[in-house]
Amino acid sequence: MALLLIPAGAVPAAAAVPRTETLVTGSSPVTGVVESHVALRIPLPATAGPRPAACDWLHYLRYRSAAGPARSAQADRILVAQPGVLEGAGAFDSVARNTVAAAARQGRHIEFWALDRRSNCLEDHTGIDTGNFRSAIDYYYRGRQFAGFLRNEQVGFLAHVGLAQTVRDQYDILSAELPDRALRRQKVLCGGHSLGGVITGFFAVWDFGGDPGYRQCGGYFALDTTINNSLSDLSGTTPDDMLPDLGLGYAAIKAGLESGLLTRTLSAPVLINAETMNLLAIAGLAARTEPDAGTLLPALPVNDNITATERLLFSKDFPTFVTGRPSARDFRLTNAAVLGGLLDDNSQPLAFLEASVGFYDGGPIVDKDFPGLADLDGVLGTRPMAIPDRPDGPLYTWRNYDRIGAPDDPVHRTRDGVPFSTPGQEVTDLAQLARSLSEHPLDFTEHYFPTRLVTDIQMSTAPEIAGSVRHPEGLRANPIVTLLAGDGLLAGRDLPPEYHVTVAPGYQHLDVLTAAATQNSGRPEIVSTALAAFAAG
Template identity: 50%
Template sequence: MVTLSVPLPASAPPHPSACDTLSYLRWRSADGPDSAADADRVLVAQPGVFEGAGAFDSVARNTVASAAEQGKHIEFWALDRRSNCLEDHTGVQAALGNGSFDTATDYYFRDGEADGRRFAGYAEGAQTDWLRDQGLEQTLRDEYDILRLEFPDQAVRKQKVLCGGHSLGGFVTGYFAEWDFDGDPATTDDAGYNQCSGYFALDTSIKSGLGVRGVSFPELPAPLAGVVENGSLALDTAMPVLRLPAVINPETTNLLALAGLAARLRPEETNDLVRRLPENLNITGTLRTLLSQDLGMFATGNPDVRQLNASNQAVLGAILDDNSQPLGFLQASVGFVGGGPVGPKTFPVPDAIARSRLAMGGFGDAPKVSPTRFDQDTVYRWLDYNDPAIADSGPYTEPGSEVTSIDELARSLTEPPLDFTEWYFPSRLTLDLQQKTAPSFAHNHIHRDGVNQNPIISFRSSGGIPVADSGNPRDEVIELPGYNHLDVLTAAARQNNGRPEVVSTRLADFATGH
């Protein structure tokens, strides 16, 4: 993790001093140069919605390693939004250090101490009011400042840097390419397109910012997408952090890291997380939404999902695998459940609707499954993406459509010092991108041909969410059969067809000029 001192403008609302910094994760070859300025290329990535820098862990490792095999030393930087300064990862990091899952759950749920600290709770109200100003303009300025500070010579930036992102990060990159950072359209050394030599799009489109305004973002859950698309700037005042009462909020996004931690420390033990969770409406609603087989189970809580016997790996798999996770922007092809019977999952949407990508926009097209037995004699286990038993999974999956390792996913959710999922996503950012005219940055000059100034490589998954063409003749589009939205970041280096993973190898080729 690299952290730079970059204070917010003097006009910014009161905020913690820790938020006057910018952080990113830096991956580089162990035998490469210490200085990024001496690297052959540096890929700089913007995260998607509710996504932190840690989500890029696998694709970053694999891309850097692929280039090293060609004798090239490239780096991969994943940016973290400034709002993530409010997160507290103490419990997870302490548990990784001592190997005890109880350290983390005691810290977050039972007022336990870790590394001399106690969890202060999740920020809300006045603690997050300053995020009303963390919209598109500040997000772009933050990326520019990191590049400017790390590569003071603009000519070096232009030669070394490739700019891109995943999901929402692709739309942000399109605006970055066209932004004028010194306020003088007559000078172009500061223009976004002159900070990069090319662009990369990870299950997203990089297109003109003016072409993005007013379009919908299918990666958002339907209720959130409705809030954003029908909202106005006034919503920022009422809701500076984008959240829902269940499934999407700071407490539940932290649960994903804890699920990864349990799977990392004790993969075959059963229900380390589920049975330690406190009883509250938010967590109960989230568990029922994600794990209920049908509406009746969700409404009554019978059978109780907390009584399901499942290994820690199986719990993590059930949360994120495309055969059970209904939200397209949270889906990965990470294997399949084993050890007990499964049946059709018709909640939170009927499977016939969930399989129609056009009908729901944010839902994947894989048939959903759910355990059908909750007795004490059945313990569900997880079959990793390359387990030979995947071939016997019936109509639900086959080896060619499983691409992400459950072990690597657990690592990425816990070990990077910046989170895989962010707790506090600033609603201003999506509101700025959604509006046909956004007063918050209408004064800024846009270089309308900025995206066209550099080549683009785009990777497009076959499931999860639909991605529109950029319409740019300089855009090389690579289709990814069997991949879902998260797989573009999390896929394993070696695939079931015996070949190297496509995104990282082609991205390395793009970076090294092959």
């Protein structure tokens, strides 16, 4: 991706917002839903400084009923969703499709807009867009076209993309697409997943030149989060060592980000960084196109980041992690099993990256004792971890969510004799997760999450932020529906009755976005069903 920088102040304000909308075709089994990619040219302010030309556009994925009106203003309702930490618009694909389809079955034609943040403009999807994971690996690692993953000094404008810019971007999208505020108030439902619930809370209380945020919406929806102005309900989603020391004070943090002394993106040496987020898309592409082949792991390059990430996710115990023997590449894993190992709740240790997509198959499985099962402030998941036990042995495959408990299921058990997985704990179709990771023009993940957004939220009492928070009544000005993962970040929380909570049993944090339309119980997916009912109300 060529970074064509725009000098500050070089772009004049346009009289009308330039707009493109492109139909997205894909392989989803959910029929009757039209997806399109909408882009609006709404430049950053001159004070943001030089940035790629692409970053003066805002994007979202628009999902609508094929039997409904083509114009958004004529839809019965429009759900507008803010993504969580390290998420892009593509993460909403399953819940968006399922919700639109569920509403259509009730005779209601609704839309679901999955928003992308400004920072997603920095991603280079060229390799993924080839549709071939080998070509993608060649592009990112063996060719000369890819400029490399961006360094802190290359993303200076992200120091200015904080809370104010994020809520302003949502306001500008709504204003451009639905100019009639009375119509927005009547038809728009605002919400989000994870951090997106907190962003929605700030949008509700924000003052946009005398126009309160809550008046742009007729209701709020929260997906494993709450609509509030605090990160307290999301403990564990951003480990403390990934954030600057907030003891410096707001002005010092802001100056540190602008000067580059502090990291402008949320990043860690392994597992959470631009390269590993891109590897998830590559893994999704491999699992989508060649799920039964054992070709992905041998094709991946070897570098410190990838090797350390492999050790973290595929080490049975601490000695294995330290020595790297056996390594992940000593096992024969299908591409589907690799993706399952990266994100399944019996393998992925970080709670906010977990989904319930099935279990390993094809050979002996043992307990995975590294990095441990302790729930460290919600950072680590609580499901029993598992790992293949025969390096250089059988080809390990992946048993999808709907084949757990089938007659041919060997029912792998922990050392204590407890099944690692049961049908009620598996809710997401691995094939559809792979599709969501690799089939969209807007990514499932966010490679360059702006640190400024989280620090602004954490320090929202600072005058620079508090001056725009002028409508505290906005948090409860509209009806709310709160849809929680039964095993997610807010599991067991006692929330106020006005949150109108529905709990999805067995779901993990990502499952509220990715769960399959039909569950192992034979019933329709609970989150999208509840969202469709809320939209119909």
